[in-house]
Amino acid sequence: xxxxRPAAASVRxxxxxxxxxxxIVLALxxxxxxxSFPLPAETWRLASAExxxxxxxxxxxxxxxxxxxxxxxxxxxGSYLIRLDPGRFPLADGEVALFVPRFSFRLEAWxxxxxxxxxxxxPSIETVARNTSMxxxxxxxxxxxxxxxxxxRLESRAxxxxxxxxxxxxxxxxxxxxxxxRLLLFIWLPVVLAALSLAMAGTLxxxxxxxxGEGAYGLMxxxxxxxxxxxxxxxxxxxxxxxxxHLAAHALPVIEAPLTALALRLLLGLPIGWRxxxxxxxxxxxxxxxxxxxDVFARGMLLVGLPVIGLSIGHIVWIGGRVFARGDWLGLFxxxxxxxxxxxxxxxxxxxxxVFDDRRIFLTRFVYPLFxxxxxxxxxxxxxxxxxxxxxxxxxxxxxxxxxxxxxxASFMRDQAHMQASALAAERSRLxxxxxxxxxxxxVSIVASSERVDADPLAIGAAARHALRxxxxxxxxxxxxxxxxxxVLATWRERSEAALRGVGMSLRWTADPDxxxxxxxxxxxxxxxxxxxxxxxxxTNAIKxxxxxxVEVCLLTIEDAAGNRLGRIVLADDGQGGAQARGSGRxxxxxxxxxxxxxxxxxxxxxxxxxxxELDIPTDxxxxx
Amino acid sequence: xxxxxxxxSIRILxxxxxxxxxxxxxxxxxxSADFVIRTAATLAEAMAGLDAAPDVLLTDLCLPDGHxxxxxxxxxxxxxxxxxxxxxVLGDEDSVLAAIRVGASGYLLKDSFPEDVARTVRDLVAGxxxxxxxxxxxxxxxxxxxxxxxxxxxxxxQSHGAATIAGVQLTPREIDILWGIAKGFRYADIADHxxxxxxxxxxxxxxxxxxxxxxxxxxxxxxxIQQGLIRL
Numbered sequence: 001x002x003x004x005r006p007a008a009a010s011v012r013x014x015x016x017x018x019x020x021x022x023x024i025v026l027a028l029x030x031x032x033x034x035x036s037f038p039l040p041a042e043t044w045r046l047a048s049a050e051x052x053x054x055x056x057x058x059x060x061x062x063x064x065x066x067x068x069x070x071x072x073x074x075x076x077x078g079s080y081l082i083r084l085d086p087g088r089f090p091l092a093d094g095e096v097a098l099f100v101p102r103f104s105f106r107l108e109a110w111x112x113x114x115x116x117x118x119x120x121x122x123p124s125i126e127t128v129a130r131n132t133s134m135x136x137x138x139x140x141x142x143x144x145x146x147x148x149x150x151x152x153r154l155e156s157r158a159x160x161x162x163x164x165x166x167x168x169x170x171x172x173x174x175x176x177x178x179x180x181x182r183l184l185l186f187i188w189l190p191v192v193l194a195a196l197s198l199a200m201a202g203t204l205x206x207x208x209x210x211x212x213g214e215g216a217y218g219l220m221x222x223x224x225x226x227x228x229x230x231x232x233x234x235x236x237x238x239x240x241x242x243x244x245x246h247l248a249a250h251a252l253p254v255i256e257a258p259l260t261a262l263a264l265r266l267l268l269g270l271p272i273g274w275r276x277x278x279x280x281x282x283x284x285x286x287x288x289x290x291x292x293x294x295d296v297f298a299r300g301m302l303l304v305g306l307p308v309i310g311l312s313i314g315h316i317v318w319i320g321g322r323v324f325a326r327g328d329w330l331g332l333f334x335x336x337x338x339x340x341x342x343x344x345x346x347x348x349x350x351x352x353x354x355v356f357d358d359r360r361i362f363l364t365r366f367v368y369p370l371f372x373x374x375x376x377x378x379x380x381x382x383x384x385x386x387x388x389x390x391x392x393x394x395x396x397x398x399x400x401x402x403x404x405x406x407x408x409x410a411s412f413m414r415d416q417a418h419m420q421a422s423a424l425a426a427e428r429s430r431l432x433x434x435x436x437x438x439x440x441x442x443x444v445s446i447v448a449s450s451e452r453v454d455a456d457p458l459a460i461g462a463a464a465r466h467a468l469r470x471x472x473x474x475x476x477x478x479x480x481x482x483x484x485x486x487x488v489l490a491t492w493r494e495r496s497e498a499a500l501r502g503v504g505m506s507l508r509w510t511a512d513p514d515x516x517x518x519x520x521x522x523x524x525x526x527x528x529x530x531x532x533x534x535x536x537x538x539x540t541n542a543i544k545x546x547x548x549x550x551v552e553v554c555l556l557t558i559e560d561a562a563g564n565r566l567g568r569i570v571l572a573d574d575g576q577g578g579a580q581a582r583g584s585g586r587x588x589x590x591x592x593x594x595x596x597x598x599x600x601x602x603x604x605x606x607x608x609x610x611x612x613x614e615l616d617i618p619t620d621x622x623x624x625x
Numbered sequence: 626x627x628x629x630x631x632x633x634s635i636r637i638l639x640x641x642x643x644x645x646x647x648x649x650x651x652x653x654x655x656x657s658a659d660f661v662i663r664t665a666a667t668l669a670e671a672m673a674g675l676d677a678a679p680d681v682l683l684t685d686l687c688l689p690d691g692h693x694x695x696x697x698x699x700x701x702x703x704x705x706x707x708x709x710x711x712x713x714v715l716g717d718e719d720s721v722l723a724a725i726r727v728g729a730s731g732y733l734l735k736d737s738f739p740e741d742v743a744r745t746v747r748d749l750v751a752g753x754x755x756x757x758x759x760x761x762x763x764x765x766x767x768x769x770x771x772x773x774x775x776x777x778x779x780x781x782x783q784s785h786g787a788a789t790i791a792g793v794q795l796t797p798r799e800i801d802i803l804w805g806i807a808k809g810f811r812y813a814d815i816a817d818h819x820x821x822x823x824x825x826x827x828x829x830x831x832x833x834x835x836x837x838x839x840x841x842x843x844x845x846x847x848x849x850i851q852q853g854l855i856r857l
Contacts, residue, residue, distance in 0.1 A: 465736065475715065484808070487758070487762055487807055487808060490758030490759075490762075490806070490807060490809025491758045491759050491809075493758070493809045501741065502741075509809065509811070511809060511814075516808065
C-alpha cells in the first residue's frame with residue numbers, strides 16, 4: 001500500500017469508480033440470485049395440492065409453493081395430498097420420479113399409505129441453507145392402475161417455517177438433470193471452493209510461519225480453515241462425532257466472518273482494540289446447542305449470529321473501499337465479493353423473515369466459500385505484491401548503488417588525478433623554493449665568481465662544494481623517514497664528519513641509544529629541510545668563524561615546563577663565541593626564521609666557552625609549517 | 626684479506642669517465658705512497674685493466690661503453706680477492722645496492738676529501754666494509770619491508786625471526802646492527818647496546834654484504850631485473 005496519501009480529488013474520482021463498479025456487480029449478482037435455478041419442464045409441475053396441517057382431518061387446497069409462515073400455519077407438521085391420475089401422467093414407459101426442488105425442513109414421501117422416502121435418512125440434506133432438492137424414484141410396482149395417492153409430509157422446525165416448493169412428478173430422465181444441476185451448484189461447488197480455501201489456508205500458514213510479525217496471515221489461514229470446516233458440514237452427520245457438534249458447526253460463520261475482518265485489519269495495520277469483542281457471540285453460540293437447546297441456538301443464530309456476520313462482511317467492504325481509496329486496485333478484490341455476499345446475506349434475512357412468499361433459496365451459504373476464497377486470494381496477491389515491491393526496491397537499490405559507485409569511482413579518479421596533479425605542482429614549487437634558497441643561488445654565484453677577472457678557484461670550489469652539500473640536504477629531506485629524524489641526521493652526520501675532518505676539526509656525536517630523538521608526528525620534507533639547514537648554518541658558522549677544534553652534536557628527548565615531549569638537537573663548539581657580535585645577522589636571522597617556520601624554538605648562546613645552538617622541536621608537527 | 630700485501634703495495638684500478646673527477650680521485654690516492662694506481666675511462670679499458678689483477682677496484686657505474694655493474698661482476702668472478710667499491714655522486718641507494726649485490730662493498734662519494742678517499746681504500750683493504758646510514762636503512766627496508774622509525778632510540782629485540790627478500794636472510798642481530806647504523810649510532814654504541822664485542826660489528830657488516838651478494842651471473846641479472854635495478 002503506497003504510504004503517500006493521494007490528493008483529495010483523485011480519491012473522490014477513485015471512490016466514484018468504486019461505487020460504479022459495485023453497483024454494476026451488485027446488479028449482476030442480484031439478477032443471478034433472483035433468476036430461477038434449474039427446474040424440470042413445466043409439464044411435470046404440480047401447481048397445487050390438498051393440504052392437511054397438523055391433526056386436521058379436512059384438507060384445503062393450497063397453491064404451491066406453499067410457505068407456512070405466510071400461510072398462517074402454526075402446526076409443526078402437515079401433509080400435502082396429490083392424486084396421481086394415470087390419465088395425466090403417461091407412466092407407461094420408463095421410470096417415474098418425484099422431484100422436490102426445495103423444502104424445509106423434513107420431508108417424507110408416502111405413496112398409497114406407504115412411506116417410500118424420508119429426508120431423515122440423510123439428515124445432512126435437511127440443512128436449510130443448503131437449498132437441497134430431493135429426487136425420489138417411484139417404482140412402477142408401487143403404482144395402482146387407477147391412480148395413486150402421493151402424500152408429502154412436511155415438518156417445520158423452530159424458527160424455520162415449513163416450506164414446500166412446487167414438486168414435479170414425471171419421467172426420471174426428465175427430472176434428473178435439474179436435480180443433478182442443483183447438486184452440482186449447491187453441494188459440489190461449495191465443497192470444491194472449500195478445498196480451495198484449505199489450499200489457500202496452507203499457503204497463508206506457510207507465510208505466517210516463515211515470516212515474523214505477519215500474524216494477519218495466520219488469522220486469515222485460521223478463518224479459511226473454519227470456513228472449510230463449515231463447508232464440510234454438508235457431509236453426513238455420522239462423520240461428526242456428535243449430532244450436537246454437527247448442529248453447533250452451523251455457528252462457525254459467526255466466528256469466521258469476524259475473524260476474517262480482524263485479520264484484514266491486522267494485515268492493513270488498522271487498530272483492533274476493542275473490536276475483538278465481535279468474536280464473542282461466535283464463541284458462545286455453539287454452546288447453546290447443548291446447554292439451552294436447538295431452539296435457543298436457532299434464535300441466537302438468527303438474532304445475533306446473522307447480524308454479526310453481516311456486520312463483519314460489511315466491515316470488509318469498508319476496508320476494501322479504504323484500500324482502493326489509497327490507490328490499490330486489490331481493494332476491489334476485497335470489497336466486491338464482500339458486497340455481493342452482503343447482498344445475499346440480506347436476501348437470506350428476508351427469506352428467514354418470510355418476506356418472500358414463494359422463495360426459499362438461501363444465497364449466503366452458496367457464495368460464502370467463494371467469498372472466503374477471494375479474501376484468501378487477496379492476501380496471497382498482496383503478499384506477491386509485497387514481494388514484487390521488495391524486488392523492485394532491491395533492483396532500484398542495486399541500480400542506485402551501482403550508479404553511486406560509478407559516480408564515486410569517476411569522482412575518485414578525478415580527485416585522484418587532481419590530487420596527483422596538485423601534489424606534483426606543490427612538489428615542484430617546493431623543490432623550486434628549496435633549490436632557489438640553496439643550490440640555485442649558489443650556482444649563480446659560482447658562475448658570477450668564475451667570470452670575474454680575478455676569479456679565485458678556491459672560492460669557486462668552496463661555493464660549488466657548498467652547492468653540492470645543499471643539494472644533498474634537499475635530497476635527504478625528501479626521504480620518507482616516517483617521523484624518525486635520526487635517520488636523516490645519520491646521513492648528515494657522515495657528511496659533516498667528513499667536512500670537519502677536511503678542515504682539521506672533529507665531530508662528537510652523542511645520541512642516547514635508548515632515547516635519542518623522539519618520533520615526530522607529521523614530519524614532512526619541509527620540516528626536515530629546515531632542521532638540516534639550521535644545523536648546516538650552525539656548522540658552517542662553527543667552521544668559518546668560531547675557531548673551534550671540535551663540534552659536538554647531541555640528540556635527546558626533553559620535556560618542557562608544560563610536560564610536552566620535545567626533541568632537542570644541540571650543536572656546540574669549543575670556539576671563542578661571539579656569534580651574535582660577529583654581525584653575521586643574516587645567517588642567525590635565517591636560522592630563527594626557519595625554526596619559527598616549523599614551530600621549533602632556537603636558542604643560541606655564545607660566550608668565551610664556545611657557541612651553543614639548541615633547537616627544540618615539538619613532537620607533533622602536523623599542521624605546522 | 627686482500628692480495629698484494631706481500632709486496633707492500635696496493636694496486637688500485639680507478640674507472641671514471643669524467644677526466645677531472647678521475648684526476649682528482651687519482652691525485653687523492655696518489656698521496657699514499659703504497660698505492661699503485663691505474664686508471665680507466667671506459668668499460669673496455671677497465672676490463673683490460675683487470676689483467677693486472679688489482680687489489681682494489683674503484684668504479685663509476687655509468688660508463689660510456691657499458692655499465693659498471695658488469696665490470697664489478699666480471700671482477701668478482703676473475704679476481705675473488707679484489708675489493709670493489711663504487712664511486713658515486715650521490716650514493717643513491719638503488720644503484721649502490723645493485724653494485725653490492727654483484728660484489729661491491731659500499732661506495733665512495735666523488736667529492737670526498739682526498740684524505741677520506743685514501744683512508745676509505747685503506748680500510749677496505751684492511752677488511753672493513755664501509756656502510757653508510759642510508760644504505761643500512763635501505764637494506765633493512767628492503768629486507769624487512771616494515772615502516773621504519775616507529776621507535777625512538779636504537780631498536781632492540783623487535784627484529785623477530787629472520788627477514789627475507791629475494792632469498793636474502795638476515796638474522797635479527799644483523800638487522801639490529803643495520804638499524805643502529807641507519808640511526809647514526811657509532812659501532813661502539815651499537816656493540817655496547819647489543820651486548821656484543823665492538824670488533825665483531827665490521828664482521829657482521831661483511832656478512833650482510835656477502836648475504837646480499839648473488840652468486841652466478843644469471844642469478845645476478847635475474848635479481849637485478851626482479852628488483853628493478855636494471856631496466857631492460
